[in-house]
Amino acid sequence: MKLSTFIARRLVLSLGVLLGLSILIFIIARVVPGDPVRLALGARAPQDVVERVSAEMHLDKPYPTQYVIWLKGVIQGDFGTSLYTRRNVSEDIKAFLPATLELSLFAGILMTFFGILLGVLSVQKKNSWVDNIVRMISYLGVVTPAFVFAIIFVLLFGYLLSAFPVSGRLAEGITPPPVISGMITIDSLITGNFRAFFSAITHLFLPALALSMAGLSQQARIARSSMSDNLQKDYILAHRACGLSERKIMFKYLLKPSLIPTVSILGLDFAALLSNAFLVEMVFNWPGISRYGVNAILTKDLNAVAAVVMILGITFVSINILVDIIVAYLDPRIRMRRDRTGA
Amino acid sequence: MSARRVFVLILLFILLSVFAFGCGAGDSTVPDENDTGDLPEQPADGLTYLRVTFSWPTYIDPAVGSDYSSSTALCNIYDTLIYPNADGSFEPHLAREWEVSDDNLTYRFYLNEGVMFHDGSELTASDVKFSFDRLQAIGEGYAYIFSDRISAVEVVDDYTVDFILPQPFGPFLTTLTRLYIINEDLVMANTLDGPYGDFGDYGKEFLNTNGAGSGAYKVKEFDVATLLVLEKYDDYFSYIDPLAPDVFELIGTTEAATVRTGMMRREIDISDQWQTLEAFNSLEDIEGVDVARWPDGGQLYLMMNTQKPPLDDIHIRRALSWAFNYDALTQNIYPGTAPAKGPVSSVLPGWNSNVFQYSFDLDKAAEEIALSKYAGQLDQYPIEYAWTAEVADLEKIALMTQAEAQKVGLNIEIVKTPWMSLIDQSGSIDTTPHLTSIWVSPHYGEAGSILEAKYHSSNTGSWEQTEWLLNDEVDSLLEQAMATVDREERFALYRDTQELIVELAPTIFAYDNMERHAYQTHYINWPQSADPIPVMGYNFVARFISVDPVKRAELLGN
Numbered sequence: 001m002k003l004s005t006f007i008a009r010r011l012v013l014s015l016g017v018l019l020g021l022s023i024l025i026f027i028i029a030r031v032v033p034g035d036p037v038r039l040a041l042g043a044r045a046p047q048d049v050v051e052r053v054s055a056e057m058h059l060d061k062p063y064p065t066q067y068v069i070w071l072k073g074v075i076q077g078d079f080g081t082s083l084y085t086r087r088n089v090s091e092d093i094k095a096f097l098p099a100t101l102e103l104s105l106f107a108g109i110l111m112t113f114f115g116i117l118l119g120v121l122s123v124q125k126k127n128s129w130v131d132n133i134v135r136m137i138s139y140l141g142v143v144t145p146a147f148v149f150a151i152i153f154v155l156l157f158g159y160l161l162s163a164f165p166v167s168g169r170l171a172e173g174i175t176p177p178p179v180i181s182g183m184i185t186i187d188s189l190i191t192g193n194f195r196a197f198f199s200a201i202t203h204l205f206l207p208a209l210a211l212s213m214a215g216l217s218q219q220a221r222i223a224r225s226s227m228s229d230n231l232q233k234d235y236i237l238a239h240r241a242c243g244l245s246e247r248k249i250m251f252k253y254l255l256k257p258s259l260i261p262t263v264s265i266l267g268l269d270f271a272a273l274l275s276n277a278f279l280v281e282m283v284f285n286w287p288g289i290s291r292y293g294v295n296a297i298l299t300k301d302l303n304a305v306a307a308v309v310m311i312l313g314i315t316f317v318s319i320n321i322l323v324d325i326i327v328a329y330l331d332p333r334i335r336m337r338r339d340r341t342g343a
Numbered sequence: 344m345s346a347r348r349v350f351v352l353i354l355l356f357i358l359l360s361v362f363a364f365g366c367g368a369g370d371s372t373v374p375d376e377n378d379t380g381d382l383p384e385q386p387a388d389g390l391t392y393l394r395v396t397f398s399w400p401t402y403i404d405p406a407v408g409s410d411y412s413s414s415t416a417l418c419n420i421y422d423t424l425i426y427p428n429a430d431g432s433f434e435p436h437l438a439r440e441w442e443v444s445d446d447n448l449t450y451r452f453y454l455n456e457g458v459m460f461h462d463g464s465e466l467t468a469s470d471v472k473f474s475f476d477r478l479q480a481i482g483e484g485y486a487y488i489f490s491d492r493i494s495a496v497e498v499v500d501d502y503t504v505d506f507i508l509p510q511p512f513g514p515f516l517t518t519l520t521r522l523y524i525i526n527e528d529l530v531m532a533n534t535l536d537g538p539y540g541d542f543g544d545y546g547k548e549f550l551n552t553n554g555a556g557s558g559a560y561k562v563k564e565f566d567v568a569t570l571l572v573l574e575k576y577d578d579y580f581s582y583i584d585p586l587a588p589d590v591f592e593l594i595g596t597t598e599a600a601t602v603r604t605g606m607m608r609r610e611i612d613i614s615d616q617w618q619t620l621e622a623f624n625s626l627e628d629i630e631g632v633d634v635a636r637w638p639d640g641g642q643l644y645l646m647m648n649t650q651k652p653p654l655d656d657i658h659i660r661r662a663l664s665w666a667f668n669y670d671a672l673t674q675n676i677y678p679g680t681a682p683a684k685g686p687v688s689s690v691l692p693g694w695n696s697n698v699f700q701y702s703f704d705l706d707k708a709a710e711e712i713a714l715s716k717y718a719g720q721l722d723q724y725p726i727e728y729a730w731t732a733e734v735a736d737l738e739k740i741a742l743m744t745q746a747e748a749q750k751v752g753l754n755i756e757i758v759k760t761p762w763m764s765l766i767d768q769s770g771s772i773d774t775t776p777h778l779t780s781i782w783v784s785p786h787y788g789e790a791g792s793i794l795e796a797k798y799h800s801s802n803t804g805s806w807e808q809t810e811w812l813l814n815d816e817v818d819s820l821l822e823q824a825m826a827t828v829d830r831e832e833r834f835a836l837y838r839d840t841q842e843l844i845v846e847l848a849p850t851i852f853a854y855d856n857m858e859r860h861a862y863q864t865h866y867i868n869w870p871q872s873a874d875p876i877p878v879m880g881y882n883f884v885a886r887f888i889s890v891d892p893v894k895r896a897e898l899l900g901n
Contacts, residue, residue, distance in 0.1 A: 032763065033761070033763055033764040033767045034761075034763025034766055034767050035766070035767065038766060039763060041483050042409060042410075042483075043766075043805040043807045044487040044786075044796065044805065045482065045483055045486075045487060046482055046487060046490055048482070049482035049486075052482075085400065086402065086404075086547070086551050087551055087567070095567075096568060150600075151600045154600040154601060154604050155600055155603075155604065158608070159607055159608075162608060166601055167594070167596070167601055167610070168569075282598055283598050283601060285569055285594065285595070285601060286569075287566050287570070291568065291569075292568050300763055
């Protein structure tokens with residue numbers, strides 16, 4: 001099967017998944033108790049105002065009709081009005097998504113770089129104290145929730161050491177760059193505003209590190225395990241017999257095949273960063289989509305909840321497709337198997 | 344060079360940059376044009392800042408916002424005709440004076456001339472009418488205060504405006520602290536299509552993120568999810584403290600670690616009130632930080648559904664009132680607070696200081712039960728106590744109440760209930776639990792505000808009144824009070840109402856809520872914290888608060 005056919009098939013299947021997700025989240029959001037309009041307008045808002053706003057949001061119609069109206073809007077890029085921010089949800093997403101993407105991207109870079117680095121280090125120094133420390137860090141990282149790291153980092157690097165800012169995206173008095181991508185680091189680099197760039201990087205570091213810890217630890221463990229397995233294989237023995245240096249064997253012949261399981265998990269970890277970001281965003285007062293989503297859930301902001309879940313769903317599906325393509329590139333056998341089986 | 348090496352080098356560059364700027368900045372905290380790290384963060388623009396944390400969201404449209412942070416923002420961005428004082432009285436503000444017709448149905452206000460909106464246009468009577476009409480048309484925020492109370496607002500001339508009332512409304516002048524005057528021309532120039540006929544959307548979308556006021560602060564930046572930045576308006580018509588902050592930031596976080604770190608680094612000047620007791624104790628340990636405390640006019644009420652057996656029997660309600668351990672609550676769960684006295688907080692004008700208050704006495708509780716028609720069969724009438732799942736302390740209160748009540752044979756079943764479910768359940772008598780514990784605060788500074796919301800029959804079905812008292816005598820007294828313009832006469836009726844309500848025992852009046860805020864006493868002078876105004880938001884009017892940058896620098900070691 002050609003790669004393009006494979007991608008097309010995955011895309012069609014993904015549309016089905018997203019449609020199912022949209023129905024599920026639409027139902028879940030509505031069966032949760034509480035009148036969202038009453039909640040938004042307050043206990044003393046007159047009933048006629050509550051009814052008017054409900055009608056404006058089509059909440060007075062049967063569920064199937066509501067769903068059709070909502071889905072039509074979504075297809076046109078209109079997620080409806082948020083009861084939390086009182087503006088179009090699309091505007092909210094435009095405002096908050098780049099902040100979370102920037103945070104997740106930076107966390108993803110930290111996760112990938114340090115995860116693989118620690119894994120390699122662990123294999124190189126197998127069964128030494130270095131290996132033991134890396135393994136301990138990995139276990140701790142996997143079992144500790146991101147928000148715990150967030151609070152520890154705030155107290156350690158913010159409170160005790162005063163080394164990093166702990167709130168927001170830019171220092172006060174620094175003019176943010178014009179919005180191009182919405183990611184301050186990228187926009188400031190594009191516009192040559194290095195002052196904003198470094199301020200943004202320092203603000204990013206702690207939340208990104210906290211967010212990356214679980215994935216980083218998992219990557220380190222998987223990289224170590226995968227490399228350890230491959231280290232025993234005949235082709236490595238053959239390379240050694242040919243007199244290649246350990247360094248060359250490690251980085252040229254061992255690392256690439258060992259990365260296949262790492263990359264497979266990496267994709268899921270990247271997607272998980274988006275959904276795990278909410279508590280980190282809360283702790284660091286980071287104006288991102290995850291924090292927005294949590295507030296939307298707490299205030300039963302139906303349109304915002306549905307939009308955030310759909311955005312996360314789309315991201316998950318997209319990353320999964322991307323991972324499949326990368327794995328196919330890294331492992332020629334997978335491509336060959338597809339050709340043989342037509343799968 | 345391979346692509347991989349380039350990638351790794353870029354990564355290393357970024358990481359080294361982070362460490363270089365992150366760690367290097369720790370050596371110096373002096374604001375420096377070239378210091379891009381700014382750690383701890385220092386304003387690089389030479390302005391003075393007042394940064395306060397709040398729970399979110401904040402709405403800056405006067406026809407939408409009514410919660411704490413919204414009220415604070417509105418009090419700073421907009422002006423009102425009158426201004427409230429700490430003793431519950433009020434003084435002229437946009438209106439220099441007013442007069443009332445003999446029948447108490449027309450209030451004529453004479454406006455100060457030369458009051459300028461932030462865009463430089465003059466505030467006139469037409470803006471007052473527009474503000475009122477818009478608030479009523481939209482119907483959200485504080486609109487309920489004026490609904491059915493004011494029939495029309497009429498412009499007499501540019502600086503004179505009449506408010507026409509359908510019937511006398513005693514607290515009318517007090518309620519005007521919630522009518523914020525907006526710039527009609529600016530709003531109408533920014534309307535979109537909407538449901539309000541010729542007024543389109545009445546500028547709702549515009550005012551969602553923009554200001555249109557004349558207040559001492561104007562909107563500089565509004566990130567609807569986390570941050571509102573206000574800057575001082577130099578042409579303000581009234582008093583501004585010479586050391587009032589140039590910039591007032593409302594920050595949307597209540598996260599304890601962030602607040603503590605921010606306070607320690609002097610990046611947060613006043614904390615929100617939602618920190619735990621332990622967190623406040625910890626904040627108080629920071630040099631130069633103290634905790635300001637004042638009663639906020641609200642109370643924690645344990646509301647009893649008076650229509651459901653066995654609480655439809657006044658003796659069971661009284662028994663529960665006697666069986667509640669007030670001292671344990673105020674000493675162990677909320678130290679520093681005092682038990683309430685009646686249904687109105689002691690700081691609200693119109694409070695009855697002589698009203699009877701129950702105390703913890705299990706013998707008297709047992710006596711009341713013996714008088715009840717349910718005596719001897721209470722095991723058949725379990726009392727469902729719903730506590731709000733989002734507030735952990737409320738579970739402690741529920742458990743304490745259950746334990747004490749059990750000693751006199753009252754069978755309480757505790758149910759953890761999400762806030763949204765509780766709102767739903769409050770909609771009808773049948774679904775309302777027997778007991779709910781909820782804080783309720785007044786929306787204007789008079790006893791009538793809380794009494795009407797909590798006990799008038801027209802307000803049943805909301806979470807503020809799960810007692811379902813439905814008592815004609817209470818309704819009648821409240822209606823009389825509301826229609827009485829003379830303040831002393833009205834307050835006398837409030838006092839009578841309070842006595843009647845205590846007699847009926849629909850509620851356990853747990854304690855007067857104490858608002859707490861940690862703040863930087865070394866460089867912040869916050870007069871309202873010493874002499875608080877009993878109207879939500881007004882204690883954060885930043886033009887009266889002074890920030891001393893020199894003293895702040897001292898604390899930072901500069």
